[in-house]
Amino acid sequence: MILSDEEINALLKAALAEVRIGPDSAIVLEGSLAEGFGNKNSDIDFLVIEDREYDSFLIPILIFAEGRRIEVRVRSCGEIRREIQRVLGEAAHGAVSYDEIDRVQRLAHAYVLQSSTALEQLRADLAEERLRAAVSSWFRQLTLSSIGCASSMLALRQDAEAARWVRTALEQAAKTWLSEHGETYIGAKWTSLQFARLGERADINAKFYDLASPARAEMKDSEYVAACFELISELLTGDPAAIAIDTQPCRLQRLKKDITTWQIGERLHIVYDGRVYVPDRVAAQVWRSLDFLEPASTVVSSVPDVPEDVAGHVVAEFHRLGLVGVTWNGQPITIRGRTPAPTLLRQPMLSIRGAEFPATESGTVWCLPISANQFAAAGLVLVWANAEVENSREDALGAIDAGQWRTLESAVRRMARKSSVVILSANGIAALPSEGAWDGRRRTGEGRLSGTSWQRREADEESCLRLRSLPGVPAGLVTALVDLETSGGVASKEEAERLLSATDDAIARVRDVTAGSLFPSSFVTREEWRETLELIYDWVRLGAYVDSAFPLEEAHDVVASGAATRA
Amino acid sequence: MLNSGRCVEMAREFTPGDAKPGEVQWVELRLTEPRLGMSESLYKKLGKAVDLVVHAAAITDFGRPREIYQAVNVRGTLRILEFATGAELPLLHVSTAYVCGERAGVVKEEDLQFGQRFGNPYEESKFQAEELVKSAGRPAVIVRPSIIVGTERTGQTRDFRHLFPVLKVMTTGRLRTMPGKYGALLDLVPTDYVAEVISASVARFPELVGRTLHAVNGEPLSFRQLSDELAAYPQFLMPRFVPRANFKAADLPRHQKPFYDQLISLYDTYFNRRVHFDDTLTRELMGSRRPPSSSVLLRRLLEYCLDVGYLGAKRTTATALPMRTYLGGAPVSGPSLSGLSLSGPSLSAAGVSR
Numbered sequence: 001m002i003l004s005d006e007e008i009n010a011l012l013k014a015a016l017a018e019v020r021i022g023p024d025s026a027i028v029l030e031g032s033l034a035e036g037f038g039n040k041n042s043d044i045d046f047l048v049i050e051d052r053e054y055d056s057f058l059i060p061i062l063i064f065a066e067g068r069r070i071e072v073r074v075r076s077c078g079e080i081r082r083e084i085q086r087v088l089g090e091a092a093h094g095a096v097s098y099d100e101i102d103r104v105q106r107l108a109h110a111y112v113l114q115s116s117t118a119l120e121q122l123r124a125d126l127a128e129e130r131l132r133a134a135v136s137s138w139f140r141q142l143t144l145s146s147i148g149c150a151s152s153m154l155a156l157r158q159d160a161e162a163a164r165w166v167r168t169a170l171e172q173a174a175k176t177w178l179s180e181h182g183e184t185y186i187g188a189k190w191t192s193l194q195f196a197r198l199g200e201r202a203d204i205n206a207k208f209y210d211l212a213s214p215a216r217a218e219m220k221d222s223e224y225v226a227a228c229f230e231l232i233s234e235l236l237t238g239d240p241a242a243i244a245i246d247t248q249p250c251r252l253q254r255l256k257k258d259i260t261t262w263q264i265g266e267r268l269h270i271v272y273d274g275r276v277y278v279p280d281r282v283a284a285q286v287w288r289s290l291d292f293l294e295p296a297s298t299v300v301s302s303v304p305d306v307p308e309d310v311a312g313h314v315v316a317e318f319h320r321l322g323l324v325g326v327t328w329n330g331q332p333i334t335i336r337g338r339t340p341a342p343t344l345l346r347q348p349m350l351s352i353r354g355a356e357f358p359a360t361e362s363g364t365v366w367c368l369p370i371s372a373n374q375f376a377a378a379g380l381v382l383v384w385a386n387a388e389v390e391n392s393r394e395d396a397l398g399a400i401d402a403g404q405w406r407t408l409e410s411a412v413r414r415m416a417r418k419s420s421v422v423i424l425s426a427n428g429i430a431a432l433p434s435e436g437a438w439d440g441r442r443r444t445g446e447g448r449l450s451g452t453s454w455q456r457r458e459a460d461e462e463s464c465l466r467l468r469s470l471p472g473v474p475a476g477l478v479t480a481l482v483d484l485e486t487s488g489g490v491a492s493k494e495e496a497e498r499l500l501s502a503t504d505d506a507i508a509r510v511r512d513v514t515a516g517s518l519f520p521s522s523f524v525t526r527e528e529w530r531e532t533l534e535l536i537y538d539w540v541r542l543g544a545y546v547d548s549a550f551p552l553e554e555a556h557d558v559v560a561s562g563a564a565t566r567a
Numbered sequence: 568m569l570n571s572g573r574c575v576e577m578a579r580e581f582t583p584g585d586a587k588p589g590e591v592q593w594v595e596l597r598l599t600e601p602r603l604g605m606s607e608s609l610y611k612k613l614g615k616a617v618d619l620v621v622h623a624a625a626i627t628d629f630g631r632p633r634e635i636y637q638a639v640n641v642r643g644t645l646r647i648l649e650f651a652t653g654a655e656l657p658l659l660h661v662s663t664a665y666v667c668g669e670r671a672g673v674v675k676e677e678d679l680q681f682g683q684r685f686g687n688p689y690e691e692s693k694f695q696a697e698e699l700v701k702s703a704g705r706p707a708v709i710v711r712p713s714i715i716v717g718t719e720r721t722g723q724t725r726d727f728r729h730l731f732p733v734l735k736v737m738t739t740g741r742l743r744t745m746p747g748k749y750g751a752l753l754d755l756v757p758t759d760y761v762a763e764v765i766s767a768s769v770a771r772f773p774e775l776v777g778r779t780l781h782a783v784n785g786e787p788l789s790f791r792q793l794s795d796e797l798a799a800y801p802q803f804l805m806p807r808f809v810p811r812a813n814f815k816a817a818d819l820p821r822h823q824k825p826f827y828d829q830l831i832s833l834y835d836t837y838f839n840r841r842v843h844f845d846d847t848l849t850r851e852l853m854g855s856r857r858p859p860s861s862s863v864l865l866r867r868l869l870e871y872c873l874d875v876g877y878l879g880a881k882r883t884t885a886t887a888l889p890m891r892t893y894l895g896g897a898p899v900s901g902p903s904l905s906g907l908s909l910s911g912p913s914l915s916a917a918g919v920s921r
Contacts, residue, residue, distance in 0.1 A: 260798035263805070270801075290801045291880045293873065302880065324801075530818055534744060537807045544749070545795060556749070556810055 014065035026119035028110035053078030092137035148328035155247035156312030159221035253325030264354035341367035348426035351515035598643030614654025636692035686836030719757035722867030740804035747808035747838030788861035
């Protein structure tokens with residue numbers, strides 16, 4: 001050890017001045033220094049073992065003394081005994097965490113400063129042979145998981161990712177081999193010293209550092225993976241089948257029944273766990289080509305018009321997002337972890353055609369910043385408001401014809417408000433269906449996105465004003481809509497026509513800021529109107545999925561009756 | 568018989584007086600010919616050899632000329648009745664729950680006539696056949712299955728007909744819009760459950776004489792559920808259902824229209840019906856034996872169809888069992904008109920239920 005007993009005792013004395021410990025406690029120095037590694041910057045880790053059964057907090061007490069950082073952990077012999085039993089019993093089954101096995105290993109190789117009967121018993125439980133067996137099988141499990149992940153990435157034609165995973169597998173295989181030979185330290189930082197201390201098989205040490213060092217010559221990723229696999233096979237005796245490079249046992253797995261796909265027009269929306277994932281055209285193509293029965297390598301090589309490395313990249317991303325599972329030899333690959341998709345930040349966020357996203361071809365999958373509920377509600381509000389603008393315009397034309405100026409003003413007010421609703425909902429802002437209040441016997445109020453809501457059909461009192469708090473909408477447009485909403489006093493046909501013309505201008509500008517969402521039928525061909533109608537049916541279906549109480553048939557009727565007037 | 572745990576070996580052609588207990592023998596009949604296409608002597612010998620006739624042969628395909636349904640399903644049943652009458656045999660007649668036509672609401676097992684409008688000439692012919700059976704004066708039991716699909720545990724199906732091409736057109740996006748109501752109900756029933764209802768009806772024939780049984784699921788599948796189920800498969804597209812009044816086949820894109828005209832139009836009557844088949848008597852007969860719900864069954868069918876490459880990608884390796892294993896080695900009769908099931912002397916009464 002690089003520290004003398006005097007130095008250690010001085011550090012311990014400084015630590016004990018800050019920490020109260022129970023009588024008859026044992027004290028040990030553990031970690032890098034006790035293992036015979038470390039340097040002058042290494043932490044000083046003391047473990048105090050009190051003679052009691054109940055559990056302690058695992059957070060260490062930090063002390064700075066003699067220019068060093070000292071950590072003191074105080075634990076009970078009961079909890080340590082239980083942990084030793086668990087780790088030695090379970091390590092081979094992969095159910096033991098890094099911290100658990102690390103704590104047990106550190107105690108086994110600790111430097112005793114003050115012993116106790118309890119400590120002697122604990123150390124007797126930790127026989128060297130049992131520890132080696134536990135640590136090596138723990139690392140073996142990890143190695144096989146990393147190999148599975150590396151092989152899966154190879155099957156998905158993701159060589160760079162495979163190279164990174166196989167490097168990890170190599171480190172873990174080295175630790176397996178080292179622990180089988182008595183070097184059980186868990187952390188990766190002293191591996192070179194472990195090899196040196198062991199002094200056996202310098203060839204393995206050399207090969208290992210050849211491959212594990214960052215500058216791995218001019219090797220291609222695929223060559224690197226092959227070289228690593230070769231050394232891993234040498235280190236990990238007894239598992240030749242698991243280490244062979246074979247992409248066949250990699251398959252994709254349908255994870256859950258509630259990962260669902262909803263197409264609005266041509267755009268896909270994957271709904272899972274309350275979120276909406278939006279694949280670009282390439283990612284959508286891959287999603288539609290997923291096959292859970294064929295080997296993953298076959299799946300990625302059979303996506304029409306998408307190169308297999310791109311398809312593999314997309315599938316790897318689906319796996320990362322938790323949208324598909326990947327198995328290796330029937331075992332699910334879980335060590336990659338689940339991470340979120342990049343958030344799609346756009347204005348407008350959606351249009352009548354679904355989520356709005358950049359027209360990339362890179363196989364990107366985005367996640368919308370609003371929940372699936374909000375998305376569906378906003379889409380439905382948008383299509384309803386769209387229809388209301390259209391209806392009101394018909395009303396306005398009729399009113400001008402008949403000289404009904406107050407009816408015209410009412411129609412213009414609705415057009416201004418509903419156009420504002422289109423802008424708001426295209427930005428994801430829409431009222432969610434509420435359950436209504438509970439009056440003790442039943443729910444009151446309509447609440448839900450029903451086809452008869454007064455709010456939906458007539459009011460939206462605050463929609464024009466709300467635009468003021470939505471960044472990105474041209475101020476002139478907001479002013480125009482607020483002015484139209486409050487316009488009145490029409491007394492002649494000329495004034496009426498001027499008002500309608502101003503309204504049409506505003507509507508055209510709304511169309512510009514909502515990705516063409518405002519789509520009055522009078523501006524479009526019969527074919528375009530049919531397509532619009534189909535989009536509305538698609539929105540309605542998604543709405544019914546995310547809200548099980550959504551009145552699907554009634555909504556259908558509303559769409560149908562709206563359509564019938566234009567057919 | 569397979570379902571009741573019996574081992575069925577390769578069936579032999581019917582030889583009068585030669586049947587061993589538990590043996591299946593076959594004979595080819597022609598429903599459109601006098602004496603069912605048999606010689607006079609064979610006709611008589613067959614009549615003496617069996618003690619119950621199960622009449623399950625019919626044209627069930629859609630889209631054929633009305634005359635074919637009349638010839639096979641109506642006049643064919645008449646010939647079976649002649650045979651049963653001549654040999655003084657009781658008859659189990661397999662009909663369809665859809666003799667109710669386009670009637671909505673709850674249809675009971677004893678219901679037949681309500682002046683219903685039929686969705687197609689198939690339904691009409693099966694209705695007429697039932698009327699013939701009822702008026703023939705033979706001791707008879709009628710079993711009405713709903714939409715028969717694959718086996719209940721694996722979804723395995725012998726031939727991909729009826730629902731299957733519809734699913735194919737739907738899930739592959741060949742037709743993106745179809746007329747239908749999300750509230751319409753499809754009652755899917757597994758083949759083995761229907762077979763068990765028939766077996767149980769044969770076993771308890773005397774007490775069921777004159778009765779009709781609905782061999783149905785009882786937990787039908789709505790189109791809303793259907794589209795939710797399909798949405799859970801990334802590779803499946805899902806059509807949008809639009810109200811019939813708003814659907815115009817002429818508006819369909821040119822490449823989609825043929826799929827509507829040639830296939831979906833034959834079925835769209837079923838996409839707009841909301842009928843629930845009451846099966847009180849069948850439940851009494853079957854006790855706790857129930858098929859899985861239609862939505863569970865649909866999932867198994869979809870998995871099977873993916874497994875064998877009927878839906879989704881073509882399989883490089885079929886993982887399904889070869890058909891002959893499924894059939895227990897019985898000759899595959901295909902869509903021919905032979906289909907008179909025989910209950911030989913040893914199979915009468917409890918014979919089929921061990």
